[in-house]
Amino acid sequence: MxxxxxxxxxxxxxxxxxxxxxxxxxxxxxxxxxxxxxGALLMPYWMLSTVLLGSLDPRKGPLVQVLLYxxxxxxxLPMAAxxxxxxxxxxxxxxxxxxxxxxxxxxEVVTGPARSWAARRRxxxxxxxxxxxxxxxxxxxxxGVPFAVVLILRPTGFEEMVRFWEEQGLPGWLxxxxxxGALLxLIVGTSAGLGALLARWAPVLLGxxxxxxxxxxxxxxxxxxxxxxxxxxxxxxVGHALxxxxxxxxxxxxxxxxxxxxxxxxxxxxxxxxxxxxxxLDAVLGLLREEDGDTAGPAGPTLGALDDLLRQLARTGLAVxxxxxxxxxxxxxxxxxxxxxxxxxGLTNVLRHAGxxxxxxxxxxxxxxxxxxxxxxxxxxxxxxxxRPGGGRGLRGIGERATALxxxxxxxxxxxxxxxxxAVWLPMGGER
Numbered sequence: 001m002x003x004x005x006x007x008x009x010x011x012x013x014x015x016x017x018x019x020x021x022x023x024x025x026x027x028x029x030x031x032x033x034x035x036x037x038x039g040a041l042l043m044p045y046w047m048l049s050t051v052l053l054g055s056l057d058p059r060k061g062p063l064v065q066v067l068l069y070x071x072x073x074x075x076x077l078p079m080a081a082x083x084x085x086x087x088x089x090x091x092x093x094x095x096x097x098x099x100x101x102x103x104x105x106x107x108e109v110v111t112g113p114a115r116s117w118a119a120r121r122r123x124x125x126x127x128x129x130x131x132x133x134x135x136x137x138x139x140x141x142x143x144g145v146p147f148a149v150v151l152i153l154r155p156t157g158f159e160e161m162v163r164f165w166e167e168q169g170l171p172g173w174l175x176x177x178x179x180x181g182a183l184l185x186l187i188v189g190t191s192a193g194l195g196a197l198l199a200r201w202a203p204v205l206l207g208x209x210x211x212x213x214x215x216x217x218x219x220x221x222x223x224x225x226x227x228x229x230x231x232x233x234x235x236x237x238v239g240h241a242l243x244x245x246x247x248x249x250x251x252x253x254x255x256x257x258x259x260x261x262x263x264x265x266x267x268x269x270x271x272x273x274x275x276x277x278x279x280x281l282d283a284v285l286g287l288l289r290e291e292d293g294d295t296a297g298p299a300g301p302t303l304g305a306l307d308d309l310l311r312q313l314a315r316t317g318l319a320v321x322x323x324x325x326x327x328x329x330x331x332x333x334x335x336x337x338x339x340x341x342x343x344x345x346g347l348t349n350v351l352r353h354a355g356x357x358x359x360x361x362x363x364x365x366x367x368x369x370x371x372x373x374x375x376x377x378x379x380x381x382x383x384x385x386x387x388r389p390g391g392g393r394g395l396r397g398i399g400e401r402a403t404a405l406x407x408x409x410x411x412x413x414x415x416x417x418x419x420x421x422x423a424v425w426l427p428m429g430g431e432r
Contacts, residue, residue, distance in 0.1 A: 038134020
């Protein structure tokens, strides 16, 4: 059993391990390397600035030279910012910056070139910070680490402090070791702190701009819309064929011995339905190919093929009383295709949920009215059976098709629950 004191020790040990990891862990070491590289990138700009400011003139006093060195550093950063406006800089810096961040935040860093001035300005800000922080850490590492080692190994110049510690009965090397250790800790802490700041700012400065986020969201929406369209096409075409094949196969199996002629007719219908389904599947899969960059979708059946659909369904026992207005062959192809799919799915739903005995009555009406194409399908509910598990996608697909054409649909029981009615209206001239 772990006591309260043990839990406190565990928490304390965990905190120490996390602190040590933040200062000396793998990610901290990567950040140090990244900062040192930033210092190396700063050197050409700094050297050019020192030449322009004349800070390398040995005739000037030490204080003036130090001030000129800092002035050269300040002058080198704008030059670095100008070069960071090159679009490919964001790609290079983004790849390197991903190593600084946790995996979740690293995914927010863009590794492509900057394609807008907003992205270039952000990249310039990041590049300046990278070089500035890198110059600080590189300078501390190159100058501070050797000095700290000298203090630890040979604390010369601190004779009075050495004598003081010896008079207290302590080793004389202790002051130099303490100062050297403190200097090393300062270098490590500075590197870890500046590296953490860069990691925090990387998704902000190297992440996507609002315009890029909007463009990505639009691309994602287009991909989802295309996937939904493919799902609807597969559901309506292949799903219809499989439902018809299943019912025809069941009917053929029941009368195989008693009525071989009807069974042969059902098998021929299965063959025809399967052949048509394969052809439609090839057309639907054209959505995925996009070989010519055409995203308008494949050319599927239109209302001109409605007679074939009704004849196919009649073989399964679905008796449809169809009232189809003349002139529908002159409808726009896209509207006619979507209307055919809506009718096909509606009739397939009737077929799926109908009883097994006897013909299934259904009434279909398709006619233009008031500048829109109206589709109405009704069938009695008294003979229906419960829907199959996982169903319901058909009506949703019908609604999506109607919405895509700026139309609408209604579906539900009418006549005191004795009849199921599906009503769809689609604008014929681009207006509601």
